[in-house]
Amino acid sequence: MKRTIALLLMGLIGCGMPQTEKIPPIPEGTLPPAYPRSEITDPATLDASKKIRAYVEGRKSPGGDMYFSKTEILAPAKIVLPYGVGVFQQELRLPVILTTDKAWRTLKQNEKEIEVKSAYQQMASLLQKTNSPLKPSLTIQTPQGLEISWINEINEGSKIVFGDEDS
DSSP: OHHHHHHHHHHHHHTOOOOOOOOOOOOSSOOOOSOGGGSOOOHHHHHHHHHHHHHHHTOBOTTSOBSEEEEEEOOOEEEEEEOSTTOEEEEEEEEEEEEEOHHHHTSOHHHHHHHHHHHHHHHHHHHHHTTOSOEEEEEEEOTTOOEEEEESSOOTTSOOOOSOTTO
């Protein structure tokens, strides 16, 4: 009997209604970004990124097909660069990711090298002209996500497009 009363009391104590807090109302207008570091906030870099996007969208084959279907310009990020044997340094860069399109497949390998080199140099020039302190970090990928080029500096005489010889 005492056991039944004890279980009944324990059950009644634990079965109280849960306390709920009121959910605050959603504020009117636009909210600030949840992750401010994921946005480009520097006006010079923002201006340069718009110009880079316009440049890439203007790159077309003689037939009018685009070389790149998608341009992603991410917020500035630190990348690791080799700085001697076994030594590395971090440098803040503007990551630009280009996804190849139909016209890319019509280019010969040496034409692809020239196109990527030209794109990197143009991006660096646009950043410099707008007084942005950043340099670009250019990645070229296929629509399937295969990375075929990643450039932080142009080294004369070295190959910059890999794994795309058959497309």
